[in-house]
Amino acid sequence: MSENRRECLQDEALVLHVKNWQTADKYAVCFTKNNGKLRFIAYGARYVKNVQGRLLQPFACLNIEVQQGQKIDKLRSCELVRMPQGMDVRQMAYGAVMAELVAVLTEDREPQPELYDLLVASLATLVKRNPRLVTLSFAIKLLGLAGFAPNFDHCTCCGEAVTGTAQGWFSPAQGGYVCDKCRTIAEEPLQSCSSGALALWQWLATLDYDNPAPFAVRGGELMEVEHMLYTFIFFQTDKQLNSLNFLNQLGL
Numbered sequence: 001m002s003e004n005r006r007e008c009l010q011d012e013a014l015v016l017h018v019k020n021w022q023t024a025d026k027y028a029v030c031f032t033k034n035n036g037k038l039r040f041i042a043y044g045a046r047y048v049k050n051v052q053g054r055l056l057q058p059f060a061c062l063n064i065e066v067q068q069g070q071k072i073d074k075l076r077s078c079e080l081v082r083m084p085q086g087m088d089v090r091q092m093a094y095g096a097v098m099a100e101l102v103a104v105l106t107e108d109r110e111p112q113p114e115l116y117d118l119l120v121a122s123l124a125t126l127v128k129r130n131p132r133l134v135t136l137s138f139a140i141k142l143l144g145l146a147g148f149a150p151n152f153d154h155c156t157c158c159g160e161a162v163t164g165t166a167q168g169w170f171s172p173a174q175g176g177y178v179c180d181k182c183r184t185i186a187e188e189p190l191q192s193c194s195s196g197a198l199a200l201w202q203w204l205a206t207l208d209y210d211n212p213a214p215f216a217v218r219g220g221e222l223m224e225v226e227h228m229l230y231t232f233i234f235f236q237t238d239k240q241l242n243s244l245n246f247l248n249q250l251g252l
C-alpha cells in the first residue's frame, strides 16, 4: 500500500505519555475519543520551534491527525483543545497512575468513548478532590469498562452470595472475593477484604465526582482497597507500574 493510501484519522486525544525518540523526534501514547489508544511518532518534535513538540505533553487535550504507517503511525498535525491543568506533584503523580493504567489495560485502536469521558472527568476531578480517592475510583471504573472487574457479588470458590457483613478475603488469582469458610481451601495467599473495605470498593465503583454520596473513608480500609486493586492489576497485566513506584518514592 502506498503511503497516501494508508488510513489517516482525526480525533480528539488526551496525551498519556511522551518520550524522546531518536535524535529529533518524540514518541507519544494518547487515548482518543473515538479510536481508543493510539501510539505514534511526531517527527522533528524535539526541535525548539516545533509546535507539535510543544503541545505534546502529558494530560494535554489535542485534536490530532495521525497517518497510519507500516510499522508505526506518525503524527501529521495537532492543535490544542486545552492545556493540562496546573497540578502539584501529588496530583501529577496520581494523574500518571491513571495514564499508565489506561495505557496497560487497553488495546490499540479499540474505540471506548465511555473510557475517554471517564478519563477526562477523572483528570478534571483530580485537582478538586482527594487525588488518592479519585484515582482509586477511576481505576475501579476502568477495570469494569475494560472487562476485568473482580467479582465481589459471589464467593469465587463456593459461589455463595456476598453479604458484606462478615470478614472476607480477596484472591487476585481467582479474580474476586473468597468467603471466610473457603479461606482454608484457597490455593494461594489471600488478602483481607473486611466489610468496610468492601463497602469502600463499592462506593468508589459508583462514585459521582460532582455529587459524592456521604461516606466515611477509614485509613485501614483505604489501604486494603489499594492493596487488592493494585495486586489484582499486577496479576492481570504482569507489569509493575512505573507510576506506582513513583508514588511510593514520594511516600504517598
Ligand SMILES: [Zn+2]
Pocket: 155, 156, 157, 158, 159, 160, 178, 179, 180, 181, 182
Ligand atoms: Zn466460599
